[in-house]
Amino acid sequence: MTPASPTFSPLYRQIKSLMLHALESGEWHPGNAIPSEQELAGRFGVSQGTVRKAIDEMAAENLLVRKQGKGTFVASHNDPRALFRFLRLVPEGEGLSHPVSVPLECWRAKAGQEASRVLAIDAGDPINIVRRLLKFSAKPVVVDEIYLPGEIFQGLTLEMLQDWQGSLYSLFESRFGLRMIRAEERIRAVEADRATADILNVKEGVPLLSVERVTYTYGDRPVEWRRGLYSTAEHYYLNELN
Amino acid sequence: MTPASPTFSPLYRQIKSLMLHALESGEWHPGNAIPSEQELAGRFGVSQGTVRKAIDEMAAENLLVRKQGKGTFVASHNDPRALFRFLRLVPEGEGLSHPVSVPLECWRAKAGQEASRVLAIDAGDPINIVRRLLKFSAKPVVVDEIYLPGEIFQGLTLEMLQDWQGSLYSLFESRFGLRMIRAEERIRAVEADRATADILNVKEGVPLLSVERVTYTYGDRPVEWRRGLYSTAEHYYLNELN
DNA sequence: GAGTGGTCTAGACCACTGC
DNA sequence: CAGTGGTCTAGACCACTCG
Numbered sequence: 180m181t182p183a184s185p186t187f188s189p190l191y192r193q194i195k196s197l198m199l200h201a202l203e204s205g206e207w208h209p210g211n212a213i214p215s216e217q218e219l220a221g222r223f224g225v226s227q228g229t230v231r232k233a234i235d236e237m238a239a240e241n242l243l244v245r246k247q248g249k250g251t252f253v254a255s256h257n258d259p260r261a262l263f264r265f266l267r268l269v270p271e272g273e274g275l276s277h278p279v280s281v282p283l284e285c286w287r288a289k290a291g292q293e294a295s296r297v298l299a300i301d302a303g304d305p306i307n308i309v310r311r312l313l314k315f316s317a318k319p320v321v322v323d324e325i326y327l328p329g330e331i332f333q334g335l336t337l338e339m340l341q342d343w344q345g346s347l348y349s350l351f352e353s354r355f356g357l358r359m360i361r362a363e364e365r366i367r368a369v370e371a372d373r374a375t376a377d378i379l380n381v382k383e384g385v386p387l388l389s390v391e392r393v394t395y396t397y398g399d400r401p402v403e404w405r406r407g408l409y410s411t412a413e414h415y416y417l418n419e420l421n
Numbered sequence: 422m423t424p425a426s427p428t429f430s431p432l433y434r435q436i437k438s439l440m441l442h443a444l445e446s447g448e449w450h451p452g453n454a455i456p457s458e459q460e461l462a463g464r465f466g467v468s469q470g471t472v473r474k475a476i477d478e479m480a481a482e483n484l485l486v487r488k489q490g491k492g493t494f495v496a497s498h499n500d501p502r503a504l505f506r507f508l509r510l511v512p513e514g515e516g517l518s519h520p521v522s523v524p525l526e527c528w529r530a531k532a533g534q535e536a537s538r539v540l541a542i543d544a545g546d547p548i549n550i551v552r553r554l555l556k557f558s559a560k561p562v563v564v565d566e567i568y569l570p571g572e573i574f575q576g577l578t579l580e581m582l583q584d585w586q587g588s589l590y591s592l593f594e595s596r597f598g599l600r601m602i603r604a605e606e607r608i609r610a611v612e613a614d615r616a617t618a619d620i621l622n623v624k625e626g627v628p629l630l631s632v633e634r635v636t637y638t639y640g641d642r643p644v645e646w647r648r649g650l651y652s653t654a655e656h657y658y659l660n661e662l663n
Numbered sequence: 664g665a666g667t668g669g670t671c672t673a674g675a676c677c678a679c680t681g682c
Numbered sequence: 683c684a685g686t687g688g689t690c691t692a693g694a695c696c697a698c699t700c701g
């Protein structure tokens with residue numbers, strides 16, 4: 180009856196942990212190739228197969244992207260295939276029209292009770308708030324209100340948002356060095372208030388999806404809290420269950 | 422410039438395909454152990470590592486469950502850990518109270534336009550329709566209307582549903598030999614109609630989540646279509662984005 | 664202790680990319 | 683052609699379960 184060591188960690192997980200550190204510390208940058216498997220095996224003093232298994236897990240978590248014959252790359256929100264990766268809203272028809280982001284406002288404020296709790300900062304700390312509209316085929320469908328920790332997002336302006344082509348997360352990554360890894364969404368049905376109804380071009384009181392998202396970067400650190408109101412007249416939220 | 426053979430399939434995928442067939446054909450049953458990796462390697466004439474990789478993928482797809490020291494098992498909805506595997510609704514508080522299913526009605530009908538399309542059967546074919554309520558801590562939260570292909574679900578009765586302890590899918594698996602593999606949910610916000618409002622104990626016109634689910638068994642064959650109306654006053658739909 | 668899955672290695676060869 | 687990831691093998695050893 181051994182003490183049943185509760186902390187057994189296979190070698191490939193230790194390697195993975197080292198590689199995670201290389202990502203977090205910024206040694207490897209989004210969009211760039213990481214060293215080859217052989218090279219990493221040499222650096223870490225393990226076999227190629229062990230490095231491989233570490234990379235396997237990280238690829239499954241969308242941290243890395245393998246490309247046969249080319250190399251292994253750090254996942255990036257600039258990659259066209261990753262744009263709107265977290266957006267689950269789909270138009271009712273078969274059209275694959277992709278959405279356009281229209282920034283409305285951007286201001287600085289102090290974190291309230293809820294924002295500070297969700298973002299794991301102190302109440303009163305500076306935050307940036309962004310309001311933006313999402314259009315599908317020129318029609319307004321989503322209004323988002325986005326809360327960002329002020330310390331990370333110093334210098335964020337409405338102009339910057341308006342000038343940017345592509346997703347918010349690709350901007351965050353390129354300008355603020357912040358990579359969004361995973362998110363949790365809490366979905367409820369709510370009534371459209373007056374202001375939202377006007378913007379989305381629906382009647383006041385119409386049912387909307389309320390989608391609250393908390394987004395995390397490396398180390399499960401929350402760095403974005405947003406609430407979106409989705410008009411589901413001509414779109415729906417698609418979720419695949421496995 | 423070779424023709425770039427578009428149909429390269431590695432050995433482990435062929436093994437996987439053979440194992441899928443063993444599952445579909447009923448050679449291996451939900452909850453039972455499959456042969457050991459060594460044994461399968463022998464049967465298929467490949468190395469253990471190749472079998473292993475096939476099993477890896479199937480475990481990732483929730484078709485098989487590995488248990489170190491014991492063996493590899495066919496995933497089952499009877500497994501307590503898989504109960505309500507597809508239900509994403511969570512109570513607002515931290516309570517982990519698990520839901521109770523209350524069957525209301527069960528009748529036989531002919532498939533209409535939409536049901537036949539979704540279930541890939543002919544219009545007019547027999548279907549079974551089930552209406553049931555889902556309660557959390559004795560409070561009604563979800564009303565489901567469930568459409569099932571009559572050919573598969575012959576003999577389904579309200580009594581059978583009422584007598585069953587556990588999830589619907591565990592009943593389907595045990596009594597009709599049907600294993601649900603994956604599902605797609607389409608979510609919209611709608612107003613509560615009179616009848617639904619009464620059952621869910623909310624006011625008419627209140628916003629509800631409309632969750633349409635199509636569930637698939639082996640071979641991506643659709644075998645269930647359901648529409649649920651969720652009251653999100655004290656619960657929310659939780660989705661993890663990776 | 665026997666049997667199972669889990670890890671790790673070393674080496675060979677295949678498929679794909681780009682120069 | 684060289685370099686990369688992808689597959690496959692064979693064998694050794696570790697961790698876990700059960701009788």
